[in-house]
Amino acid sequence: MTRWVSMLLFAALLALALPARAGLLVLSYHDVRDDVAAKGDADRYAVSTANFAAHLDWLRTHGYHPVSVQQVLDARAGRATLPTRPVLLTFDDGLRSVYTRVFPLLRAYGYPALVAPVTAWVELPPGQVVPYGPRDYTAADFVTWAQLREMQDSGLVEIGSHSHDLHRGVPGNPYGNQTPAAVTREWRGAQGYEDEAQYRARIQHDLATSSTTLKTHLGRAPRVIVWPYAAYNRATNDIAATLGMTLSFDLEGRSQEADIGQRGRDRVDAQSLASLGRLLLFNNPDVNDLAGELRRDLSRDGMRAMQIDLDYVYDPDPAQLARNLDKLVQRVKDIGPSHVFLQAFADPDGDGAADALYFPNRHLPMRADLFNRVAWQLRTRAGVRVFAWLPVLGYHLPDAGEQRALQIAASDPADVPRLDPGNPRTRALVSDIYEDLAANAYFEGLLFHDDAYLRDDELPAYGNGDPARRTQGLVDFTAQLKQAAERWRPKLVTVRNLFAQPVLQPRSEAWFAQTLHAFNAAYDYTALMAMPRMEGARNGDRWLRQLARRVAAQPHAMEKTLFELQSVDWRSGQPLPPGELLRHARLLQAEGVRHLGYYPDDFIGGSPALPEAREAMSARQFPYLER
Structure with a gap:
């Protein structure tokens, strides 16, 4: 041993x-x-x-x-x-x-x-x-x-x-x-x-x-x-x-x-x-x-993160699953990030909500008892810190009646199906899920999924319609989830996804119940979705510079904000052109960005290409992480 x-x-x-x-x-x-x-x-x-x-x-x-x-x-x-x-x-x-x-x-x-x-x-x-x-x-x-x-x-x-x-x-x-x-x-x-x-x-x-x-x-x-x-x-x-x-x-x-x-x-x-x-x-x-x-100076440590879909590791054939896991671990080790944000839920239909979970729990089906295995392999074989990536509101409950009773009546059918955060049953149920994750798996932090948002016409009574109070209400809910997990996993580091619009257009807090200021006050890091193609930006480089400068304008925001880049153009379903991920990473570093990540990583197909992913995201190039 x-x-x-x-x-x-x-x-x-x-x-x-x-x-x-x-x-x-x-x-x-x-x-x-x-x-x-x-x-x-x-x-x-x-x-x-x-x-x-x-x-x-x-x-x-x-x-x-x-x-x-x-x-x-x-x-x-x-x-x-x-x-x-x-x-x-x-x-x-x-x-x-x-x-x-x-x-x-x-x-x-x-x-x-x-x-x-x-x-x-x-x-x-x-x-x-x-x-x-x-x-x-x-x-x-x-x-x-x-x-x-x-x-x-x-x-x-x-x-x-x-x-x-x-x-x-x-x-x-x-x-x-x-x-x-x-x-x-x-x-x-x-x-x-x-x-x-x-x-x-x-x-x-x-x-x-x-x-x-x-x-x-x-x-x-x-x-x-x-x-x-x-x-x-x-x-x-x-x-x-x-x-x-x-x-x-x-x-x-x-x-x-x-x-x-x-x-x-x-x-x-x-x-x-x-x-x-x-x-x-x-x-x-x-x-x-x-x-x-x-x-x-500990504050100068930088984070380099890969966000990994466990759905791509899972396979009903145990032999294929083992091969997928070996490919993932080897790729993460070759790229050399400091952190992996690892999906702990199954979302096979891609709607952003959990249909099942990858760990034993009290409320949802378990697709496979897989999260602990993959997280521990990444920690011990690839030498990275693993954060569990889990929804806040986005869950498909097995009981259709309970789902109907708790689900928000979304104004846009394309939105993630979400449960009502003001309902005590939602809060208890999701807290149980976070506690069960921590009781059954090894990880060092939590990434709160991008499903934690509210449109201005959803749940008007939540926060009495005040955008700032609605934002704080969701922040308080995630604090409850962290507390539930910390019963079994102390000193968890927290990260929460943030859309770009609340940074670029502060009035859009009303559309999302999100702000960078509130997130940086509440979490260890904010994972800002710096994805120009997803936002339909005509000039991605200029859009990223504007985003970085808006963050830099807030005191100490660069110390706590991770810019999460995209590696796929979801409009076409194709990987980004070679070199774009690296160019964007370098551009952001030139603007003073300290923490970088990207999503998704196709470890089976090898996209982004290993040399580019390594150069853009390896923590080995960063001060103090390697001697």
Whole structure:
């Protein structure tokens, strides 16, 4: 079994030392050895002893103050404040080097740290091994209980839990994909998936075993859980908290700088505190690498996105489906985007509404249990971040009577069939769908489909006819959907499709219940449909320049707006002429556009041509995404 953590390459760090709030930088290490290759070591998460010592020197000389878990807990409770530029050092898995290499340096510097072993790996029985990175590890590769006691008794080291036996994959779908044990409803063959009660019981048993084992050997139950592979959800955090592990860490995502409150100033949200982000040290970074990572401007990271139709992957023939999936994964890997927006619904008639879904759910037929399989393959084999693309209002319900009762009486028969967002049944039903998606699949963000609009003559009572209130009403609905999904997939990034007309003609908010300003205030990104042929523009280049300049005129809008280009002329049904996608991408970049995407991608027919798609959309050319 390979380590899932190898798929989680980047972890954003916390903001540093704001005037009225204490930010916290958390560094994540694994193995520290003398013999690590400068670059290209077989274990890419190993750091050389020399580089680790240099990191400690650099942190000290640049005003960072190492803090303990107790200091973090005290600051959270309002009993104390953290120093400026606080940093917490963490060490995962319980490798022997944390005692033989790290602990002596911690004592020499007087630096506190958190060590989180997998309790099932401590003092392995003879003959038992753990498949770990480039080779199988034995008991000699992990710390002993005596060594953990010595580190704990020093007063410098807090021992947390890295689970008892969740540092592994379990079957995540009928196709046999192994996905992180802590967040997967395990597929059990003829028995089907675990239900929620079985899933919770499994996690409860594992964490209780880890806690009891640590208390038995060390005299103290853990106060911290460090999630294997950064895989957790609200249910797992709640279970950990009931066992006394009220502070938890993941590996990716940016934690809020307000996570550590100050007495009398900040009311700290317990859920936001539940899992703090960490910066994962990999590829044996020297001190220059560390300094560069800490100093880089995260706001300059750019997104490159492909929007993928899962309908084109699906085939009733399992062998053909597998071939389609291999083609997709290879093409995405060859193009090298940073993100894939992956369709989670089936729309075989092409009307924009979901006829079925690609995941188990309570309300619509499941065309195939496919989304989790494809999303995980794209993440692990192509190395991209996967966002689930799902309708907000566009659904064909199996019950024709319920469909009639909920569907908006559209003024234009060509419009997407949509359910009434003001009806409580619509809100409950769609929230269930988003929750079911998150419970059954891996993804890191949500793309809200372009079906979330209202014409000015539709549902006149919604928002009392006020365009701004109608716009905000749909925004609030999507916030409810995100909340439903985040029960099982925390820290989701949100993107919402926006038509071009509300940008070019602001008065058209009344026609769509959409505005760029409202979207950029509500979502992490707005996917602006920058598709001149779809809009019937006579001069596509000029139209795109005008669109870009309208966005640039709004403060900070370029930082959050993704321009989504078309690769097909839907009027003719033909791909764009060769070179047009690339020309448009370059034109927008010249106008200051930071985030780009395109739709659709014909991965079976190879359109757009691979060289053009790669040059237009590869994130490998972008700063910081590749070293």
